[in-house]
Amino acid sequence: MAETGSKTRVTLRDIATEVGVHPSTVSRVLNPKTRGMVTDEIAQKIDAAVEKLGYRPNAFAQSLRTNKSFTVGVLVPDLTNAAFTPIIKGIDSVMEEAGYSVLVANTDNVTDRERRNVEKFRERHVDGLVIATAHRQDPLIDDCRAEGTPFVCAVRSTTDIGVSSVVSDENLGGAMIVSHLAQLGHTRIAYVGGPQFLSTGYERYQGIVQGLHDKGLDLDDELVTFGEAFTEEEGRRAANKLLATRKKFTALVAANDLMALGCYDELAAAGLKCPEDISVVGFDDMPFAGKFNPPLTTIQTPLLDVGAEAARILLDQIDNPDTPARSIKLRPELIVRDSTGGVAG
Amino acid sequence: MAETGSKTRVTLRDIATEVGVHPSTVSRVLNPKTRGMVTDEIAQKIDAAVEKLGYRPNAFAQSLRTNKSFTVGVLVPDLTNAAFTPIIKGIDSVMEEAGYSVLVANTDNVTDRERRNVEKFRERHVDGLVIATAHRQDPLIDDCRAEGTPFVCAVRSTTDIGVSSVVSDENLGGAMIVSHLAQLGHTRIAYVGGPQFLSTGYERYQGIVQGLHDKGLDLDDELVTFGEAFTEEEGRRAANKLLATRKKFTALVAANDLMALGCYDELAAAGLKCPEDISVVGFDDMPFAGKFNPPLTTIQTPLLDVGAEAARILLDQIDNPDTPARSIKLRPELIVRDSTGGVAG
């Protein structure tokens, strides 16, 4: 049982004097690696005292001495974006298992806050970083490499080689969408793209282009718009622009679910029904994508796994700092719901 | 500019020898409170050296010495539950402003993980806790009080008096719903309750009961079911049970949006249309509640503010540990969407 009234924390020394040994002995008993060095009898007495006095190691003192914090930092662009919480959860679950704590920082997509937060992470000597905010070309990433902190990019990666990352196979996702749409008979397909400075935005676009090309189809340039952010608002804007061209299309693929949602609004406003008039597809399969009206057909990015894998790579990197960078692409999945249908007569 | 190749971190001593002064002088310059003690000329030289060598304070050493970590821990039951991210975001934003970092722990609703995480927080000497996992009677809370760590409950509170908390005024929310429904002519109202061991579950139920009572109406006991968790699944189960009674009702209020979503499914499965046949109301106004089919009428819990207020109170409590506990109830708001309508002839 823990002591109740004790004003001041119990330290190694306290329990040492209680048992009548030197603090270093206590330290050894408490560390599994060195526990073997001390007599069982004493070790047990120490255990008892630890229990009795409710000793808890002081993480600062430990970290100061060992230069290891058992903490990792996670950088996300927007905490309330439902796409990122599964990633954090994935990271958290494997990190907790490994005895690490996770520090999260929300950057709200502003570079300056990003920098400040990384700075703070460094002061706190995080053992590693997982970065979910990376741009395809990102000074912050360069900085991290120069600094030598282990880090891995999640969901979004950079053009740099030699950085670890775990992302979804966006090209494959694009191909899956095209296949699905082609099978339904769609040939006139519009695309609402995301920011091209993000790997997700860029690769998804490439995936669609490539996928169409492989089917002998082509993306009509006039039927492509790019939003400046992966938001509903930008989705609306883009869809609006598309509609304004008055060019005919029967399917619309958006670079993520949020943008697709924005497209829903614009289509409805224009009196177009989904999927009867226009099929819509998104990317991510964010939580509740299946609850929208209509339930959204989308590419499921294995967000939880992305987080978990990123965490595993990071742990690896922390334990042996000179393992080469590792990049993995997880397999996405096509989730067919009600927003896609055959092309209308 | 930061040094690039330096293998080892720059310390106070490094910059002290660079300038030719004692480390303590450097320390004083860097601390705004003591900067005045040292000559401007030297202070500026120190600033320059700090810049040149890229000095960053070692947070461990600081914390070890000062016994202050500028870290707070946040306990949430489920990171992927969209209701909790705005809270975290709210906390994070005010904490970041104040120079604090936030450590999050996801407990997945299991008591044991809760304990372990609090334990870990303590080892890390967090300056305070915000707890979003509280049960109405919660040993963990008792424990925290005994331990003396500053903490505040967010969204969910306990029956204990003397603990700080910031929650939404659930009773008022209930009353708002009842008013809205009554105005639409509903008198036969069913209730899908949440877990009664959570303050939200309990108070929302009380709010509805009270609200109805005030209107001279009564809740038919047979038209009340309680789920064991605030989940879609439990919402489905509860709605199913309600439907099985074959008792007539024209409106259904669920203890949160997730449960309401579950109800949607069951109603649809039973061939009932919302809102034509049955009006549905939820609680929380979680992200995308307006995107469901139909868009959900609900009580908006000011989640972001809950987080921000909780953080403010916590900071207060940290700065002056003997301020009395403060509990605030934020005003919720009724968001009328398309899931509620007049009662069918």
Next chain:
DNA sequence: TCGATCTATGCAAACGATTGCAGAGCCTCT
């Protein structure tokens, strides 16, 4: 010009752990 008052800096002791080194006791082998 000399003591008293101030100011600006240095000194050294913490904070709580870890760990290489040294040494005390004991066992074993010849």
Next chain:
DNA sequence: AGAGGCTCTGCAATCGTTTGCATAGATCGA
């Protein structure tokens, strides 16, 4: 029985800051 080798424990330095105290100059008033 004595030398060498183990095993177990203590010692003390160290990690990087902060901060109370001491002190060296500078300043000032008489």
